[in-house]
Amino acid sequence: MTGATLPALDITDELVDAASKSKAWPFEEARKLIKRYEKSGFPQTVLFETGYGPSGLPHIGTFGEVARTTMVRTAFRLLTADKVVTRLLCFSDDMDGMRKIPDSVPDRAALEPYLHQPLTAVPNPFGGDHESFGHHNNAMLRRFLDTFGFDYEFASATDYYKSGKFDDVLMLAAERYDDIMKVMLPTLGEERRETYSPFLPISPKSGRVLYVPMLNVDAREGTITFEDEDGTETTIPVTGGHCKLQWKPDFGARWAALGVDFEMFGKDHGPNMAVYDRICSVLGGRPPEHFVYELFLDDQGQKISKSKGNGLTIDEWLAYAPTESLAYYMFLKPRTAKRLHFDVIPRAVDEYFQQLDALGRSDPGQRLQNPVWHIHSGNPPASGIPLSFSMLLNLVSASNAHDKETLWGFISNYDGELSPDNHPKLDELVGYAIRYFEDFVKPAKSFRAPSTQERAALEDLDRRLAALDEAADAETIQTEIFSVGKEHGYENLREWFKTLYQVLLGQDQGPRFGSFVALYGIDASRRLIASALDGKLQAG
Structure with missing residues (x-):
């Protein structure tokens, strides 16, 4: 097939x-x-x-x-x-x-x-x-x-x-039975050596695969003789599916x-x-x-197993992300043990599209180093997506969107040229983002109330956003956010952004905040800040 x-x-x-x-x-x-x-x-x-x-x-x-x-x-x-x-x-x-x-x-x-x-x-x-x-x-x-x-x-x-x-190799295995045993016996414990055989007969009576010693191996006739489960001495061909090899x-x-x-x-x-x-x-x-x-x-650091069903199944990954992201994860460091759990999906999605964007700017040597070239068997698609998966997840979080139409409303306001028709891959990610948020992000969200210092900074940020044009770009907004953090005593601006994530999004990490505000909209972002200051995000 x-x-x-x-x-x-x-x-x-x-x-x-x-x-x-x-x-x-x-x-x-x-x-x-x-x-x-x-x-x-x-x-x-x-x-x-x-x-x-x-x-x-x-x-x-x-x-x-x-x-x-x-x-x-x-x-x-x-x-x-x-x-x-x-x-x-x-x-x-x-x-x-x-x-x-x-x-x-x-x-x-x-x-x-x-x-x-x-x-x-x-x-x-x-x-x-x-x-x-x-x-x-x-x-x-x-x-x-x-x-x-x-x-x-x-x-x-x-x-x-x-x-x-x-059949040919099975007949040869019967002929060279002793040579195979010389390879296998030193690898076995003493007790196992007494009963080991490279041939596993399938019982003509029970249909079970038997782990039994051979009473005789007849290379000329191509048969093996063993004691069946009921104690009867039984002879069957090594060929035709009557037995298999260990x-x-x-x-x-x-x-x-x-x-x-x-x-x-x-x-x-x-x-x-x-x-x-x-x-x-x-x-x-x-x-x-x-x-x-x-x-x-798996998420506990244990080897994934088909019989245990731990880790991820193929269908589970594909419920939340495109196949390209899965192939990208497979390409990375195959000689290094990696966790295979739901929380690795968003990063794999975003890194795949980052590599796809980089491919078009690469010389031949760089192209062949790029995972995307290998993922697509040397025929990668022409373009990536205008918004990251992590950004879409945060947009779902802030907007409480439960359907693609609502999320596309924000995306279209951000860039009127974007639509499901001309960006089907982005539309695909929108659906994945909503599903992933509902199942994994939303249950783990935990909003906290701002401290006195944080409240003052958020109020200042609100005033500065109000003074901006609604169509202000991400860089302009990011500059204002930086300025607020510096002026309110954040020597390490990472702490300021962590505050924004925890208070406004209910999580410890998040997107480049200026880009998020540009996508979500200045008015909507101001309403988000107001809800946080009023304690509504914690209550909800």
Whole structure:
């Protein structure tokens, strides 16, 4: 399944030269792939792969892996002047047994009879048209990847095992069973060694994925013999989906079977990377180039987990911000652990648009350092937005706007040339800002009464605003605000602005206040000050 066609790249000698020198991490990873084939020449296709464990609902970390791999793929395409065929395979390990029931599913008790069955054999707890829990979660991942426009092919472990695509490597694994065991046994505890097998048979009787020792491995016949759950000695083929491989051998076997050239994974896989590589080599493959990224954390600093459902889901981020902001967050410092919670969204939105504005003023070298170039696969949009997301949030806060029409009334008064029709991206952000404010900003707002000194300063600010023309620009207003702060004894003007935020907006931080007043309107800002002095903001 393909989500989109591969976008065209703007390729010039100058840009290719800049790419060869760029220190942006996708180019550094792409250069490893070029070095990989500098002696032998490139194969017919260079294969990028990402893995997905559909044991729970897809989370943003899953999307991040595909987004980041796409960035490396784009960098590789530019460095090779797009003369090498590339593919991105998104592989779902949906034949894994359901070892525990995720906290995020409804009616958990209904799934208990299906514990340890392959995820594609577990009934779909969410209802709908998808035939299993695994199919449902796969569909959720594909839906988002398609929405974002990724060029990819989706692969299901269940399909690959059952269709015979892995039969050759499974037969080879039976033939080289002892060699695989030599790789695996030193990595296991003493008790685990006694029962370990790289093959996981699927019980013909219970349908469960079994973690049992092998009584016999017949390489010639391509069969394994084991004791089933009821004590019967059972022999099944290693091919045709009758068994699967343990997750560490499965990694290496998949790389060998498919000829994977590049795969990134989280830090939790880092200690096993050498094992994956050795299994791949035992099975006749060449280990791919790797990139190990840091894990995402929730608001408590804990690793996000699909089964726990902590952190953010894809849909939750997209309820409050555009997809570009999510991709921007994925680009930043992938080797550094980052919190993935609702409070990171506004900054990610604003920084994305700041980078988009900067892109048009950049030379080729700077363009390739800019996250926006990588986010949009070398084809960024032409322009940004005239108002920041944080400014829109503060406008919602001050105006108590509950709908886009009210907020657009203030925006149109500020600049009559702005409208939802000629600035659809701004209109999109207006909707996000209202939703984000209602759910996260409003519940945390806490207005305080001004002190005697602050009251005098606010009264002075009100008089100065009254003397200005209603159409005064942001710089003129900002100058007056600075003057009031200085004249009322604020040696550190940050404290003066903190006062404005706390007393007028009910928060510790806020926008450039002159710009906010220009947008909100001088008369409306004076009414806001009057409400604060009368104690109405605290009461409301």
